[in-house]
Amino acid sequence: MSRATMTTPLPPLVPARLSGRDVVRTGLGGLRARPARVVLSALGIAIGIATMVAVIGISSSSKEDLMRRLDRLGTNLLTAKPGSTLFGEEARLPESAPAMVARIGPVTEVGALGTIETTVRRTDRIPDEITHGISVQAASTGLLATLDVPVRHGAWLNPATARYPGVVLGAEAARRLGFDRAGGRVWIGGRWFTVLGVLGPAELAPEVDRSALVGWEAAGTYLGFDGHPTTVYERSADDAVEDVRAVLGRTINPQNPEEVEVSRPSDALEARAAAAGAFTNLLLGLGAVALLVGGVGVANTMVISVLERRREIGLRRSLGATRGQVRVQFLAESLLLSALGGAAGIVLGTAVTVAFALYRGWPPVVPLWALGGALAATLAIGTMAGLYPAMRAARLAPTVALASV
Known part of the structure; x- marks a missing residue:
């Protein structure tokens, strides 16, 4: 074997790329390991989203009933x-x-x-x-x-x-x-x-x-x-x-x-619809507070998860996972946890709206923008709640993480 062959440098190691499917599977794996904590954390998000969807849906159903009455009675x-x-x-x-x-x-x-x-x-x-x-x-x-x-x-x-x-x-x-x-x-x-x-x-x-x-x-x-x-x-x-x-x-x-x-008597019905809209804004504020509390719960869950999984983090880093991949893993877990709570909240809020509207004899109305807003709020809360724990997990050095267990 020639000296030239013995001194040929090895190609640099390139870390494997995580596909979107791999990110989701990794995130779901982290959630399945702690089902009770996941359910309790998602519950806070679900309550906030359900409150917001139900408030908007009930208000929209009431307004639709008033508008139909106005159309029937005339202005x-x-x-x-x-x-x-x-x-x-x-x-x-x-x-x-x-x-x-x-x-x-x-x-x-x-x-x-x-x-x-x-x-x-x-x-x-x-x-x-x-x-x-x-x-x-x-x-x-x-x-x-x-x-x-x-x-x-x-x-x-x-x-x-x-x-x-x-x-x-x-x-x-x-x-x-x-x-x-x-x-x-x-x-x-x-x-x-x-x-x-x-x-x-x-x-x-x-x-x-x-x-x-x-x-x-x-x-x-x-x-x-x-x-x-x-x-x-x-x-x-x-x-x-x-x-x-x-x-x-x-x-x-x-x-x-x-x-x-x-x-004009119809002005009274229109004023009632406007007053209902003002009251809806107040209830939406309460729903936003509940959603924020749920976000704090998700952040707390993710921080505790990082502390409990230092060995897993250290092992992954030792096997070649980059800081970005670790960051994406924990951010994906936070988003999936929030999405789970958000989906449950949307279903619950829609069910409450339909049940209440039918009880009052109103046409059930759940605006699409309310569902889209609920989904966007869920993803925003999941991102904010998981950003700090994900960055903290990514900063852990492999040797320190393994030695701390």
Whole structure:
């Protein structure tokens, strides 16, 4: 053998590269060695993610229900009520207010209520002081179509029955008086009135739910109603709502339009949706805190894992594993641990959302961006929680790691 052959330098040693599959298998191997600790650590992540997904899902389901109700009920309903005079006294709407509103071009439906100072009772034996919180109101025949309120049983007032002592009960008034169907009589203003019908819920006019509604003409004949409406309701074309709103006060009371208060009942539902969104942000903050606590638990688990596995780290380094490979191994374990908790949290949060929405009769809605955000938050927490333990494991020298066992 020649001297040249004996002195040929050996090629430099190149550490083997870890494929993505190898990284996952190594990370799963580390997790399988400590299943109880893994489950408890993942539980913290799962609770945080489940809270965030459920909060967003329940809020979205509630908003979707509100939006569907708004689409069904419409946002083109306006109400006009008496405001205050310049002297601070309560103003009155003119008797001609409903007829004047009906003359506005884009207006399609008009209805009116007029409060009557009397009580309604199941029998004449009940004292006048016991009213059950039910008001008696004169109602125009166009009220039901304007408010789009269903008749649960019986019939609504018509031009014939509106002249005689008959009454239609709102949903809450019927419940308090013990009526679930038409028929029977109630005592109003010193005489008997026949119950002609029972209404369903009036979502845009809750005052109707707590009222006993008498025909406009009958209220004047039998109960001394003065004919001045206390609330005028109107519906118009969707694209003309703001224009009608601008002229409604001047149309009802041309001399003193400032004494007329105009509002849109659908604004209350939209405000409720906005308030629910603000409350959702608060609950999301609580979910983020729970997720942060879960991340601290994962970091603690990984730090303890590094301390307990010094011999394994030293052995791998002695066999040629680089610092980067050790770092990737422990970072992969942290990410897999967080992903396990995140997946469980997404499933749990979605299940809670669906169950709660179905219980409340809402359409279940879990936005895709919420699931994507939950996954991104899980990976971010896993990265932050595993970065320090991975760097600490990579800094261990093989001889020190083996000698410390």
